[in-house]
Amino acid sequence: MPSVKKSLNLAANGNLMEFDAIVIGSGIGGLVTATQLAAKGAKVLVLERYLIPGGSAGYFEREGYRFDVGASMIFGFGNKGTTNLLTRALKAVNVSLETIPDPTQIHYHLPEDLKIRVHRDYEKFLLELIEHFPQEQHGIRQFYDECWQVFNCLNAMDLLSLEEPRYLTRVFFQHPMACLGLVKYLPMNVGDVARKYITDPTLLKFLDIECYCWSVVPAEMTPMINAGMVFSDRHYGGINYPKGGVGQIALKLVEGLEKAGGEIKYKARVTKIITEDGKAVGVKLATGEEFRAKRIISNATRWDTFEHLLPAAEMPPSEKKWQQRYQKSPSFLSLHLGVAADVLPLGTECHHIVLEDWQKMELPEGTIFVSIPTLLDPSLAPEGCHILHVFTPSWFEDWRGISENEYEEKKEAAAGRIIERLEKIFPGLDAGLDYMEVGTPRSHRRFLGRDDGTYGPIPRRKLAGLLGMPFNRTAIPGLYCVGDSTFPGQGLNAVAFSGFACAHRVGVDLGL
Numbered sequence: 042m043p044s045v046k047k048s049l050n051l052a053a054n055g056n057l058m059e060f061d062a063i064v065i066g067s068g069i070g071g072l073v074t075a076t077q078l079a080a081k082g083a084k085v086l087v088l089e090r091y092l093i094p095g096g097s098a099g100y101f102e103r104e105g106y107r108f109d110v111g112a113s114m115i116f117g118f119g120n121k122g123t124t125n126l127l128t129r130a131l132k133a134v135n136v137s138l139e140t141i142p143d144p145t146q147i148h149y150h151l152p153e154d155l156k157i158r159v160h161r162d163y164e165k166f167l168l169e170l171i172e173h174f175p176q177e178q179h180g181i182r183q184f185y186d187e188c189w190q191v192f193n194c195l196n197a198m199d200l201l202s203l204e205e206p207r208y209l210t211r212v213f214f215q216h217p218m219a220c221l222g223l224v225k226y227l228p229m230n231v232g233d234v235a236r237k238y239i240t241d242p243t244l245l246k247f248l249d250i251e252c253y254c255w256s257v258v259p260a261e262m263t264p265m266i267n268a269g270m271v272f273s274d275r276h277y278g279g280i281n282y283p284k285g286g287v288g289q290i291a292l293k294l295v296e297g298l299e300k301a302g303g304e305i306k307y308k309a310r311v312t313k314i315i316t317e318d319g320k321a322v323g324v325k326l327a328t329g330e331e332f333r334a335k336r337i338i339s340n341a342t343r344w345d346t347f348e349h350l351l352p353a354a355e356m357p358p359s360e361k362k363w364q365q366r367y368q369k370s371p372s373f374l375s376l377h378l379g380v381a382a383d384v385l386p387l388g389t390e391c392h393h394i395v396l397e398d399w400q401k402m403e404l405p406e407g408t409i410f411v412s413i414p415t416l417l418d419p420s421l422a423p424e425g426c427h428i429l430h431v432f433t434p435s436w437f438e439d440w441r442g443i444s445e446n447e448y449e450e451k452k453e454a455a456a457g458r459i460i461e462r463l464e465k466i467f468p469g470l471d472a473g474l475d476y477m478e479v480g481t482p483r484s485h486r487r488f489l490g491r492d493d494g495t496y497g498p499i500p501r502r503k504l505a506g507l508l509g510m511p512f513n514r515t516a517i518p519g520l521y522c523v524g525d526s527t528f529p530g531q532g533l534n535a536v537a538f539s540g541f542a543c544a545h546r547v548g549v550d551l552g553l
């Protein structure tokens with residue numbers, strides 16, 4: 042058994058090192074919190090279980106390809122307004138990234154040969170949509186214009202912790218109309234707003250997939266605040282790809298963290314949050330090492346935090362209630378493909394959504410997502426080749442309890458089905474394959490440390506917009522959560538917001 046002295050972390054003078062804040066996990070939520078706190082002068086330690094930072098915004102390299110682990114469609118890199126949270130997070134610690142503007146957010150390939158592109162130019166997108174639904178032209182404009190109203194409210198103010206009364210008072214006096222606007226939209230979902238203006242059933246289905254492809258639920262259950270961000274910012278700040286791949290965002294944040302005096306340790310898996318008198322005071326690693334801090338921040342999911350890092354039997358009632366409202370979304374089956382460049386027809390867009398039957402939108406392997414980041418940054422693949430990252434929802438349950446052989450066969454069969462469907466858009470895809478790696482919900486759980494490999498929380502039933510999403514403080518004094526199981530949910534710009542808000546609240550609590 043290690044001696045107490047050995048297992049605790051001692052400073053050079055032999056005293057126990059105490060940090061102001063320990064962040065468990067270096068996803069973008071965790072890193073934004075850590076960099077913001079370090080920039081305020083806090084002594085911060087980030088503990089990451091994996092070898093590199095980023096979590097689902099990480100990367101891996103194989104045979105000359107650099108693959109993004111998660112989605113390659115990045116919001117938050119605009120250069121104006123207040124909603125460009127990734128640009129702002131990097132700037133706060135004196136680092137920056139070159140980004141490449143994406144002219145089209147998504148090319149949809151939908152049932153009955155409905156093909157729609159969401160152009161960066163708002164009017165061009167509206168005209169393309171109206172061409173398919175001319176009878177709904179007023180409704181289309183009214184719906185998307187209402188999304189702009191939400192966005193304009195958010196984009197008028199500093200985005201910080203809604204758990205900090207002095208900040209709320211200040212923004213209310215600075216921007217009373219914007220605040221009242223947000224109060225109005227916080228309990229609303231997209232479906233209710235859409236049906237005020239639109240009746241065409243196919244157009245309503247289109248709005249379902251417009252929501253589903255980032256919220257993993259149809260319009261009826263998607264919060265209006267989040268839709269306001271996504272449906273407007275894609276035309277305002279735009280979708281911009283970081284040069285060198287999505288993994289650069291985390292690497293740059295770590296560079297900034299270290300410049301600002303913070304520390305990060307890799308291969309540092311936290312197995313326990315240490316509490317004393319009901320208060321979080323430190324963490325224990327798989328190695329047995331212990332670290333203590335005035336505040337503990339978990340970037341692991343709420344399920345991992347309250348069921349694995351703390352005793353599940355002692356889960357606070359507020360967390361039980363949250364679990365009754367929200368469930369784990371499915372994970373993904375991911376195909377990381379390297380393909381010959383001539384597989385892509387001239388003018389192919391970077392991101393595609395493929396669905397052949399509206400009834401199957403939410404089913405496993407129903408909707409297919411495709412990103413081709415090398416169309417924006419060719420340096421990510423060997424010359425003459427492209428990366429196709431293809432992913433589709435898949436449940437952890439469907440991959441549990443099978444032998445290694447069965448697992449490999451199941452992966453191959455699933456990949457075959459997806460490639461066959463994609464042949465209709467990219468003829469010659471199978472023959473043009475140069476590299477393929479298939480990830481399953483089991484891979485997502487193993488490499489990202491996310492319970493059941495989940496993409497994040499989704500409402501179990503229709504809820505009142507974002508009202509049920511918890512902020513950063515938890516029922517355990519000294520313990521905070523950050524990332525996609527806190528307000529406002531999934532998405533890099535969303536978890537960046539959660540990071541700004543968390544650091545703001547922790548900073549105030551530390552008296553910084």
Ligand SMILES: NC(=O)c1ccc[n+]([C@@H]2O[C@H](COP(=O)([O-])OP(=O)(O)OC[C@H]3O[C@@H](n4cnc5c(N)ncnc54)[C@H](O)[C@@H]3O)[C@@H](O)[C@H]2O)c1
Nearest residue numbers: 066068069070090096097111112114311524525531532533
């Ligand atoms: N295009 C996009 O918008 C895009 C791209 C990639 C990711 N994302 C989003 O990012 C969000 C996730 O970001 P996030 O910050 O919430 O979390 P995350 O899951 O990306 O990161 C959590 C980090 O914590 C680490 N970790 C977990 N448990 C740990 C433990 N016990 N000890 C030490 N480290 C531990 C993981 O290894 C990981 O690095 C998702 O919603 C996803 O949609 C979006």
Ligand SMILES: CC(C)=CCC/C(C)=C/C=C/C(C)=C/C=C/C(C)=C/C=C/C=C(C)/C=C/C=C(C)/C=C/C=C(\C)CCC=C(C)C
Nearest residue numbers: 112213220223255267270392393410411529531532535538
């Ligand atoms: C004072 C008084 C009276 C009052 C107050 C009120 C207020 C102030 C309020 C406020 C609020 C706020 C601030 C809010 C915020 C919000 C936010 C920030 C939000 C955000 C959001 C974002 C999002 C959602 C994003 C998302 C994204 C995503 C998810 C993406 C994804 C992607 C993918 C998946 C891809 C796919 C596709 C293909 C590939 C095709």
